[in-house]
Amino acid sequence: MTTTQIGALDAHTLTEDVIRSFDDTPDARTRSILTALVRHLHAFVHDIEPTLAEWETAIEFLTAVGQKCDSVRQEFVLLSDVLGVSMLVETINDQHAPGATDSTVLGPFHMTESPTRQLGDTIDEFGSPDELLVTGTVRNTGGSPLPHATVDVWQCNEEGFYDVQQPDVQPAGNGRGLFTTDEQGRFWFRTVTPSHYPIPTDGPVGTLLEATRRHPYRPAHIHFIARADQHRPLTTHIFVPDSPYLDSDAVFAVKRSLIGEFGTGDAEQAAQFGVKIGSPVAAVDLVLAPPRSGSADVH
Known part of the structure; x- marks a missing residue:
């Protein structure tokens, strides 16, 4: 040295x-x-x-960010999100995955394991009558379906809260599910339409937003992580069309390609998936890229 x-x-x-x-x-x-x-x-x-006082303030801020992290809350991820760093990393990596679904931020609430569920199950533990049917496929960039791929799903409820934010109200695993695609690379499940919501503002990231007069809101969305053998994992969302804050997401995560296709279910879908005719339906197409040369991101 x-x-x-x-x-x-x-x-x-x-x-x-x-x-x-x-x-x-x-x-x-x-x-x-x-x-x-x-x-x-x-x-x-x-x-x-910086003055010495400003340097000390910066150290205190970063210390507070670390102290706010726990098993269900990741304040450093949240800080990375609101500074646009998370989306910059995602966007740079998307350049190496032509033809794949656009990725977006992981977010701070993927800190607990999703329960394994069967295709067609609901991830809404409260049995809301206002069901949203989500149908999707996982395929490669050549268009071939990927059977036995895993699709990890998590979202907030209709009031904008994740299960880990309301442990005394929501059962653990509400709004979460781990699914495995069928032989045609298909998956489907039932849920509720999530709400837009504010990111947590009770920590140092909230203090930063307040100091800069920035709002904390995210448009309504559902998270996905799709994985398949010999393909790069994909972390992405679908955003609910017409949700507030699509044009001003607090974490800069909205891409036009990720605004979902939402419609209403017809008689055929009602019979096939056990939902009411006219209930909302969202279609999702998750396209995975082959691994980068020398990458460890292969399963």
Whole structure:
């Protein structure tokens, strides 16, 4: 490890000294990431020239973000979301998956395991009479169906709350389900139409939004993670058409391609899926890309 001669250090040579300290890092990718991190972070500090009090405030803020994380709440994911970093990562990775369904943010509430359910089951534990039927397919970019793919689903309820936000009201697993596609790559389940909702504002991310006069709302949506052997996992949403905040999502996650196709069920669908004629129906097509060369994201 390179050492710096005492007395020779200044604000400009410090960056290069820190970068040189990573010269013996065995893994090239780790070394590259740390080098870029230090270079950009130091450039940011040079740009804003924070006072010591501002630096201490930043450390306190990040400490508070970490302290707000627990087994069902991920405040760092939420911070990444509201700063647009999560969507930037998703968008960059989408460039390597031409023809696949657009991805979008994981969100802070995928912190609990979805219960395994059978095709056609409801994920609404309350038995609401206002059912939404979701039908979908999982296929590859060549158009072939992917049988035995898993589809992990989670959403908020009609009032805009996830089960983990209301442990005394909603049973664990409400609004969640893990499904396996049939031989034709199809899946279907029943649920309720989710509501738009505010992201949690009772932590430091909420303080940040308040300080910047930003609203905390997300348009109504259903989350999906689809996985199949020898394909890249897909994390995405379908958004409810005409939902408020489609044009101003607090986490920048709306893509036009992900605004869902919602209609009303006909007699054939009612007979096939056991829903009422005229009940809302959403169609979902999840297209998975092959793995990137050398990627560990293969199952």
